[in-house]
Amino acid sequence: MSSEQPKAEQSLPERPKEGGDASAPPAEGEAAAAPSKNALKKAAKEKEKAEKAARRAAAEAQQKTAAAASDVSADRYGDLPMVGSVPYAGPSGETRIKLADLASAYPADGDAPPADTTVVFRAVVETARVQSAKLAFVSLRQGLDNIQGVVAASDEGGISRQMVKWCGGVSPESMVLVHGGVARPKEPVKSASVQHLEIHIGKLFVISKAEVPLPLQIEDAERPLPGEGKDAADEAQEAAAGRPIVGLNTRLNNRVLDLRGKHNHAIFTIKEGVCALFTEFLRARGFVGIQTPKMMGAATEGGSNVFEVTYFERKAYMAQSPQLHKQMLVASRFERVFEIGPIFRAENSNTARHLTEFTGLDLEMAFEEDYHEVVKLIEDLMLYMFKGLRERYKKETDLVRSLYHVDEFQLPEEGKVPRIPFKEGIHMLREDGADVGDYDDLSTPDEKRLGALVLKKYHTDFYVLDQFPLGVRPFYTMPSPADPHASNSYDFFMRGQEIMSGAQRVHDARFLVRRMRAMDPPLDPDQPGLKDYVDAFRYGCPPHAGGGLGLERIVMLWLGLPNIRLACLFPRDPQRLMP
Structure with missing residues (x-):
């Protein structure tokens, strides 16, 4: 029997079955199928298209190069290198103008x-x-x-x-x-x-260079807030022009762009002007600027409206005002002090006139015989500020007021600021039909209503309410000797809204302790944060009074802004912590 094995049968390539995938890769040893005529035509068209695009791009580039070479203004325009990215060649010698x-x-x-x-x-x-x-x-x-x-x-x-x-x-x-x-x-x-x-x-x-498109058009931000400062004709005209409605949240979310508006530059120029005028007046009268702590070891003025923070391994609290430290400095023989600084209030108030962080203009001073010496000084301070704004910031004031069509702020005659006893204010409201109690604190609607009555009677948007009920004032407020239910305290108003709360302070330690224990609920004079304060008056302290002004409210009411957030660069309220 032969040892040779039979030869393997030579296999032939299979023809594709009818309906099979003609595009599938050929099997091993199988010759590739020739491309179809349609495929060849398509490839030729694509190649021709690509060549045309390349020729066109080359022609355009050549034209641009030729145009640039022949551009007589080539060195007169263009993008400068980023300042600081190239070596500084020294001053240009050009005088730049405003x-x-x-x-x-x-x-x-x-x-x-x-x-x-x-x-x-x-x-x-x-x-x-x-x-x-x-x-x-x-x-x-x-x-x-x-x-x-x-x-x-x-x-x-x-x-x-x-x-x-x-x-x-x-x-x-x-x-x-x-x-x-x-x-x-x-x-x-x-x-x-x-x-x-x-x-x-x-x-x-x-x-x-500014990137485009902008998330907010500056010209859109330079119009009044929707529904504010406009009549029906204004709104109809804007709607017909197809102008976008830019609400407060959109503006605040894009605050850097929003602040570029001319009216915003005017608002914050005026705001800085208020601080400058406040400082000018007080320094000229012997006041010393101070800086008090903004982190406290105890919630000294009410725990419910204070922000709690972690201070290393213990609790601390954001200052609700510089009140206690102002008084301690008066007791330290700094008899006239003022401060401009932040104030924090944990009040869940989402109104048009409340912020959780605002700027306080505070002052405290010793007086000789009666707390009305301080009231008079603050009246003069406010008139000085108002007149300074009229004279130095007229352009800015007119620009902003024209946006909201606000009436001119009415000032009283020199030395004739209405100083209205609280009881008289209640009487005016009752005569106008309001239902208010003798010793109730005024609600915001009542304040605005009284402001309208005062404007009608005294022809001024600025006035003082004196001798507030004792029950609505803090523990350090001096009771009134004329009425056991009243106090030597006062509020200042603009356009019917409160801008400052102030009072004569209790400066005798023993009487202060009695006042604290008589509060509802009682206060412990030996608790942390209050003991040092009470002790400050045990070593002799002059009688003193003062108050705290809200900077943003002054700006809002002077200009007639519809919302206090417009008077704050980056406002903080219960809903907003950024930007």
Whole structure:
């Protein structure tokens, strides 16, 4: 028998079954099927399309390169390198101007600027638009001022069409450096605050480019809050124009952009002005500025309205006011003190006039014979502040009030601030039909109602209520010798809303202890946080009084703002802790 094995039968490739997958890869040893005519045509079209796109891109790039090479303005515009990213070459020697100074140097009723007047300044682009191939307009803003910039193509001036197009496309809110000539426009530019001048732009460089689209348009934020300060005709006109409604939450969630609005710059310029006027007046009268702690070891003025924090391994509390420390300093022979600082109130009040953190303007002073010496000084302080705002911040005040159509703030005659006894205020309310008790604290509606009555009778939005009921005042308030149910305490009001609470303080330690124990519920004078305070008066202390003003409320009521959050840069309330 032969030892040879039979040869294996040679296998032939199978033909694809009818309906099989012609695109499947060939089996091992199987020859690849030839591509179909449709596939070949499709590939050829794709290749031709790609080649055309490449030729077009190359042509465009060549055109751009040629245009750039022939652009006579190539060094007059563009994006500057990020400041600090390249070595500093030293001062440019350019004198940069402010638009406000430019407007003052060439007033509308004065001579026109000389033909060769040129300026350099940094500004923000409000709007930029191309009018034609040879003309673009750029609205340039600096603070509360804005001016029209004109970019006009000119062979003589060295301004190219490329520059015109580029300038008209700068994104709004970008910061730019401008070189240009100053001229009078043929007609006043009504859209600008500097209407009698315009800038003929010769150079424009972007210092910091704004990303687009913006989450909030500045012009939308510069209108009143929805439903505030508008009549039906205003709202109908805005609706017809298709303008978006930007509510308070949207504004506060995008606060950095919102704060760029001109009216916001005016609000916070005025707010700083209130602090400056407050400080000026008091320093001129011998007051010393102080800084008291904002973290306390005990909730000394009521535990329910205080914020508790962790202080290492024990509890601490955010200060509800500098009250106790102000008095301790008076006992330390600092007889006239003031402070501007934060105050924290854990009140779950979601109203238009409450914040959980606000700025207090506090003062305390020793007096000689009667606490009304302090009342008079605070009246004079407030009038000084109001008159200072009228004189120094008229432009800002008028700008904000025009937004909400607010009436002028009415002031009393010199030395005639209405100082109304609390009982008389109750009588005025009852005569007007209000149901109020003799010694009840006033509700917000009652305060506003009384404010309207005072304005009608005394022709002023500013007044004082004196001799408040003792039962609604803190333990350190001096009772009234004329009425056991009243106290030597007072509140100050603007437009019918309280802006300050104050009183004569108890300065005798033994009497203070009796007052504390008579409270409902009683207070322990030996408890932590209060013992040091009580002991401060055991070593002799002059009679003294004072008060605390709410800065944001003053600004809100002076300007007629509909919500106190508009008077706070980054407001804190029960619902908001950011940004």
